[in-house]
Amino acid sequence: MKYVLALDQGTTSSRAIVFDQHGRAAAAAQQEFEQIYPRPGWVEHAPDDIWTTQFHVASEAIAKAGLSARDIAAIGITNQRETTIVWDRRSGLPIYNAIVWQDRRTTDFCNRLEADGHEPTINRKTGLLLDPYFSASKIRWLLDHLPDARKKAEAGELAFGTVDTWLLYNLTEGRVHVTDASNASRTLLYNIHENRWDDELLAIFDIPGSMLPEVKNSSEYYAETAAALFGAPIPIAGIAGDQQAALFGQQCIEPGMMKTTYGTGCFMLLNTGSEPVPSRNRLLTTIAWRIGDHTEYALEGSVFIGGAVVQWLRDELKLIESASEIEALAETVEDNGGVYFVPAFTGLGAPHWDPHARGLIAGLTRGSNRGHFARAALESVAYQVADVLTAMTADAGLPITEMRVDGGASANSLLMQFQTDIIGVSIIRPHVLETTALGAAYLAGLAVGYWPSREAVSAQWQAERAFYPEMVPERAAALREEWGKAVQRARHWEAGAEQP
Numbered sequence: 001m002k003y004v005l006a007l008d009q010g011t012t013s014s015r016a017i018v019f020d021q022h023g024r025a026a027a028a029a030q031q032e033f034e035q036i037y038p039r040p041g042w043v044e045h046a047p048d049d050i051w052t053t054q055f056h057v058a059s060e061a062i063a064k065a066g067l068s069a070r071d072i073a074a075i076g077i078t079n080q081r082e083t084t085i086v087w088d089r090r091s092g093l094p095i096y097n098a099i100v101w102q103d104r105r106t107t108d109f110c111n112r113l114e115a116d117g118h119e120p121t122i123n124r125k126t127g128l129l130l131d132p133y134f135s136a137s138k139i140r141w142l143l144d145h146l147p148d149a150r151k152k153a154e155a156g157e158l159a160f161g162t163v164d165t166w167l168l169y170n171l172t173e174g175r176v177h178v179t180d181a182s183n184a185s186r187t188l189l190y191n192i193h194e195n196r197w198d199d200e201l202l203a204i205f206d207i208p209g210s211m212l213p214e215v216k217n218s219s220e221y222y223a224e225t226a227a228a229l230f231g232a233p234i235p236i237a238g239i240a241g242d243q244q245a246a247l248f249g250q251q252c253i254e255p256g257m258m259k260t261t262y263g264t265g266c267f268m269l270l271n272t273g274s275e276p277v278p279s280r281n282r283l284l285t286t287i288a289w290r291i292g293d294h295t296e297y298a299l300e301g302s303v304f305i306g307g308a309v310v311q312w313l314r315d316e317l318k319l320i321e322s323a324s325e326i327e328a329l330a331e332t333v334e335d336n337g338g339v340y341f342v343p344a345f346t347g348l349g350a351p352h353w354d355p356h357a358r359g360l361i362a363g364l365t366r367g368s369n370r371g372h373f374a375r376a377a378l379e380s381v382a383y384q385v386a387d388v389l390t391a392m393t394a395d396a397g398l399p400i401t402e403m404r405v406d407g408g409a410s411a412n413s414l415l416m417q418f419q420t421d422i423i424g425v426s427i428i429r430p431h432v433l434e435t436t437a438l439g440a441a442y443l444a445g446l447a448v449g450y451w452p453s454r455e456a457v458s459a460q461w462q463a464e465r466a467f468y469p470e471m472v473p474e475r476a477a478a479l480r481e482e483w484g485k486a487v488q489r490a491r492h493w494e495a496g497a498e499q500p
Helices: 047-064 107-115 119-126 135-145 149-154 163-171 199-205 242-249 308-315 323-330 370-396 413-423 435-447 454-458 473-490
Strands: 003-009 013-019 025-032 072-079 085-088 158-161 178-180 214-216 219-224 235-241 258-262 266-273 284-291 294-303 340-342 360-362 402-406 426-430 463-467
Touching: 003 047, 003 163, 003 435, 013 047, 013 435, 025 047, 047 085, 047 163, 072 163, 072 242, 072 435, 085 149, 085 163, 107 119, 107 135, 119 199, 135 149, 135 199, 149 158, 158 163, 163 178, 163 219, 163 235, 178 235, 219 435, 235 242, 235 435, 242 258, 242 266, 242 284, 242 294, 242 435, 258 370, 258 435, 266 284, 266 370, 284 435, 294 370, 308 323, 308 370, 323 370, 323 413, 340 370, 340 473, 360 473, 370 413, 370 473, 402 413, 413 426, 413 463, 413 473, 435 454
Parallel strands: 003 072, 072 235, 178 214, 258 402, 402 426
Antiparallel strands: 003 013, 013 025, 085 158, 219 235, 258 266, 266 294, 284 294, 340 360, 426 463
């Protein structure tokens, strides 16, 4: 019996999971790596950390399962999106740290492009907003700020990749420079209607097209790993950005189906089928996946700080020793005691898109305690998701009655119950919470015939628990109103930002 290996390269850790033919995890490994904050609002990773931790956990997961490389039918890759790496084609060495999707250093540059009237063109072609979140302005920053970078890029000596491309490049020892349509669609350089890199967008950002990888389907054979890495070559046959992979892993494959992933950030995606749906409420229109040259699309709302707020309480405030303690601490109080936590550490994502917002804790009294902090932190995740769902419902033009959830924080039942109470929509938690990795595995396995069809994959999805609203709607509305007050105080906080 063979298996599929999923590489899940995330913002704070690298994971690898071995799945069997029933979609069950046979073994897993995970390793965190350093987060680098050179200045306020800047977030970086060492590219070598990304690669070495991912290779290490891949090898560990195979060994834990008692397998060898010859037992692996295929590898699927899923990754933190938008994070930008540029390397020298000759040496294979990065020219700078990876600039992470959360990084806000290009805010002023994006504002200048917006002032010059470029946002409508960018939005029409990419489905995205003109924001530092995406890759293009990060590439431009590297070309403008590193010695000889632009000269080398124009000479064809530099290669750009999102994290999937960087992993594939290293897995093949530099033989392959490829991405998939879902990751390409997150760069601000890819025309999602014509499925190609767009010369007009490249000109707006002044980026040489020679830097860009070839764009392939999300499920197809790309290459084999270098034989020396795992002891034998393994086919690499699936790539998707983490949120698109989770949408596929949740089997939200029909228009109108929705999922939210609770990871470092929170990401809500609604499958819109074969037609891209423009957003009227500052959400993103993105490629979900491309399989067999058929492109499917999604609407997306992105919350920058989701589970990362718990890490902040652990690492910076030392309020807890491990992330798993947050639920018990939050349950020591009956409610938030009037405390609201807006975790806008790197600005606010959808539907606000305010890079000048900063974190804020409001409503403190002499009686506020650790439990209130913990509950307010958890509730902040639910409130942000609720804001996105309100925008998503307006864009979709139909009521949404069910939301599938996944990611580490979805295991927190207190959070899930509060989430369903606040949004008034039932929440379905699957048996397999690692649906991001599972989606990558499915995409890879389908490409090599490990699973015979998408219908066979869909039959494997199973619910573990459903959550239903218990809070009276008037109470939920009052809480959201208080949350809205806190958000307004956090917005436009950074010095020099235009006030509302």
